[in-house]
Amino acid sequence: MTACVLLQERGGALLNKAIFVIVPAYNEGGVIRSTAQPLIDLGYSVVIVDDCSQDGTADALVGLPIYYLRHPVNLGQGAALQTGMRFAVLQGADVVVHFDADGQHQARDVDALVEPILSGQADVVLGSRFLRREDVLEVPFVRRLLLRCAVFVNWGLTGVRLSDAHNGFRAMSAAAAKLINLSENRFAHASEIIVQIRQFRLRFVEKPTTIVYTDYSRAKGQPMWNAISIFSEMLLRRLFK
Amino acid sequence: MKPIQFILVSLLILLLITYLGRRKSRLLDQAFVLFLAGLGVALVLVPDWANLIAHWVGVGRGADLLTYLGLLTVGFVLLKFYIKMGELERCLTEISRDSTIKNATFPPKA
DSSP: OHHHHHHHHHHHHOHHHTTEEEESSSSOTTTHHHHHHHHHHTOOOOEEEEESOOOOOOOTTTSSEEEEEEEESSHHHHHHHHHHHHHHHHTTOOOOOOOOOOOOOGGGHHHHHHHHHTTSSSEEEEEEESSSSHHHHSSOOHHHHHHHHHHHHHHHHOOOOOOOOOOOOOEEEEEHHHOOOOOOTTTTHHHHHHHHHTTOOOOOEEEEOOOOOHHHHHHOOOOHHHHHHHHHHHHHHHHHH | HHHHHHHHHHHHHHHHHHHHHHHOHHHHHHHHHHHHHHHHHHHHHHHHHHHHHHHHHHHHHHHHHHEEEEEEHHHHHHHHHHHHHHHHHHHHHHHHHHHHTTTTTTTTOO
């Protein structure tokens, strides 16, 4: 079923249906339904990309009006996002949003995130935890320090200075989604996006986002030492691509 | 011939036969491997040659020279595997992606 058909069926939420929210999920059976439901309620087209979960993530989604895609093998978050982006573009999306499955991101923030794209001010909007004081305070202290360091490393590697690093909440126009092609299957995709924004000279802005750190999301999120693995992965790829 | 020389020469010949038996590699590669195996056999049978070459290139002992060359070879092989694995992963990703998009469902089925 295409986005156009959905538009006709719903009649009302015309604009939001052309906004495709991509949710990459790996073993998120416990929370995926509660993550998807608010997005559906707001009228967005929700695309869940199941990265070969083994915990019944698919069962948790039965009956929801969402697109469900499942990788036959576990490939990583970057690969799942790229699959979702390609699918969304094929379905005729106007805007593509990346949204974490673990409940960290707020569905109500999508509206503000896509606004600069809909108004033609930007091609890509990147969520940031460091633009509002109240959002900064939500970030655990050690993680805050690590992210500050990551900002500088990213600046050095990509040439783009941002206020946040590896924030998975971002939006892009369909044209930008067609240009961006993530080849980093795992977590290094977040830096690869920045590299490609610069490469394709896409206009970008940062928007404040509130990240809710729950015990679940902290347990599921990237461990601190992953930063080293991401950094070495990026360096190796850069040298031997 | 000492027992260790016999073991090493036998292993080298076995490796060479296995490699050439595949008949999948280019002629130039086969010639290079043949040269390396020949050099290996010569160095096993006449260890003093390793010392001579080592002195000639500025390394103290033949054993040290072989260690350095061995480490370089391991590094080169690892790099080759890393690149090959990257290529395979890209292929796997593309195939999986195409199949995933083709089999997308709305809404999800039980």
